Amino acid sequence: MFIGIGLVSKEVERRSIYSLLSKPVRRYELILGKYAGLVLTLALNIAVMTAALYLVHGYMSWIENEEFKRSWEAPATDPALLRAVFLTFVQLMLVTAVALFFSTFSRPSLAAVLTFGLYVVGHFNADLRNFEDVVDSQAAGIVARVVYHLLPNLAAFDVKAQVVHAQPVSLGYMALTSGYAVAYIGMLLLAAVFIFSRRDFK
Amino acid sequence: MKGTGWWERPASCAIVLVLLAGLSLSATVTRDRLYAQEQTEAQVLYIPSGTALERAALSFDAALADVYWVRALQHYGGTKRAAGERRYDLLGPLLDITTSLDPRFNVAYRFGAIFLTEAYPNGPGRPDLAIALLEKGLAVMPDRWEYYMDIGFTYYWWLRDYEEAAAWFDRAADVPGASWWLRSLAATTLAAGGSHESSRRLWQQMYDSADNDWIRNESARRLTQLRALGDIDQLIGAAQEFHRDTGRPPRSWAELVDAGLLVGIPIDPTGRPYVIDFSSQTINLSPESELYPLPGESLPPPPPSP
Numbered sequence: 001m002f003i004g005i006g007l008v009s010k011e012v013e014r015r016s017i018y019s020l021l022s023k024p025v026r027r028y029e030l031i032l033g034k035y036a037g038l039v040l041t042l043a044l045n046i047a048v049m050t051a052a053l054y055l056v057h058g059y060m061s062w063i064e065n066e067e068f069k070r071s072w073e074a075p076a077t078d079p080a081l082l083r084a085v086f087l088t089f090v091q092l093m094l095v096t097a098v099a100l101f102f103s104t105f106s107r108p109s110l111a112a113v114l115t116f117g118l119y120v121v122g123h124f125n126a127d128l129r130n131f132e133d134v135v136d137s138q139a140a141g142i143v144a145r146v147v148y149h150l151l152p153n154l155a156a157f158d159v160k161a162q163v164v165h166a167q168p169v170s171l172g173y174m175a176l177t178s179g180y181a182v183a184y185i186g187m188l189l190l191a192a193v194f195i196f197s198r199r200d201f202k
Numbered sequence: 203m204k205g206t207g208w209w210e211r212p213a214s215c216a217i218v219l220v221l222l223a224g225l226s227l228s229a230t231v232t233r234d235r236l237y238a239q240e241q242t243e244a245q246v247l248y249i250p251s252g253t254a255l256e257r258a259a260l261s262f263d264a265a266l267a268d269v270y271w272v273r274a275l276q277h278y279g280g281t282k283r284a285a286g287e288r289r290y291d292l293l294g295p296l297l298d299i300t301t302s303l304d305p306r307f308n309v310a311y312r313f314g315a316i317f318l319t320e321a322y323p324n325g326p327g328r329p330d331l332a333i334a335l336l337e338k339g340l341a342v343m344p345d346r347w348e349y350y351m352d353i354g355f356t357y358y359w360w361l362r363d364y365e366e367a368a369a370w371f372d373r374a375a376d377v378p379g380a381s382w383w384l385r386s387l388a389a390t391t392l393a394a395g396g397s398h399e400s401s402r403r404l405w406q407q408m409y410d411s412a413d414n415d416w417i418r419n420e421s422a423r424r425l426t427q428l429r430a431l432g433d434i435d436q437l438i439g440a441a442q443e444f445h446r447d448t449g450r451p452p453r454s455w456a457e458l459v460d461a462g463l464l465v466g467i468p469i470d471p472t473g474r475p476y477v478i479d480f481s482s483q484t485i486n487l488s489p490e491s492e493l494y495p496l497p498g499e500s501l502p503p504p505p506p507s508p
Contacts, residue, residue, distance in 0.1 A: 028209055044436060153230065165470045176229050178238070180229035180230055184222075187219055187222040187226065190219060191215075193211075194209055197207075
């Protein structure tokens, strides 16, 4: 998140953006390239951490006795963990896009606050979905539902609990959640490209 | 290098944005509709200890208590409205956390206790948890006579332990500022606990003293249930009379109508016909009735999650 925040705004602050833009590179290429670079870095990080997680789980499975392991709801090296890992990665892609978006028009400190705020709100967003059940006002319920659809719903990517408790996470759910992320990332990147392309650095 | 791509033109950019927003919206709506259960399963408490959460919340414990209260409401309301098997497993822990974060959260104690006592499938049917929650509130606010009364109420209505109920009503009456009728209620409960008349009086007093619409509506619903119980008593009397006259139990409502014991198919106060089970010779509300289940006639809740 913090690397994403500095992707563009730090280039502007350090004025290195001038030398970058003097190269034969379009502004949208700069934005998309920076995003792709960070996503690849994230992918590498996630891959290393996943490997480490499986190693630790494998070790735990090896040292624990069978009686203790019977209390586990899922095997230690359950391949279903990869579903949670994948959705975590998609979530990080979305958060990076949010950070990059804010980075194109605000200072790093403000971008950090906005991104972190949206990250926190995104995890509580699901509570807004059924808000009309707990308030008498129909208008408040409608506003809550609109906000629910407007803000990124990050809680939907968190399936760790299901996986750990051996609950099924269907491919359909993963496809729809990933599709949602792709569309949302698309919106953020397009908005970032649009703002950055029209920005005057004189 | 100056670009002239479509992404720099506001109109084309707006169109693509709207298209992407539509895609995102349809993915969310489809997922929420198809996979509501998977999202519900995600409602696991990572930190089940209210005390630990209170420490972690720093000075935001009251705000976090509000969040957990909303979660408890959503868990209760969402589960109650869910199709299929309903699991209220998190209701007790969520209320416990809420009241640990804000030990003076009056609404959470009183409403939470009502939710917990409600019989399955409309609630978890856990009067024991409701009593524990109210006792937790009393430990912090011993001057809240309403909590003593609510505990007495739980013993009276759900556990049918009239001696214990009377004792709690008495304790409520001892609290300075308590309602004047609690003392007589304690006496009535001890003398005629379980009779429809004393129950009716109890709910009527609850209805009259309710300080919000929810409790008033709930009391009105209980009073209507008592009317239904009175109806059922009369119907049982008619069936017994038929049995005496003919030497066999009735096989349908029509037989009782033909015998002049009823004027028509009996309906409950919500307009649903009463149901007679000929094998066990019992009369009850229809499961479709808004008043179903009557106290003591709830369905067994599902076993708790491992």
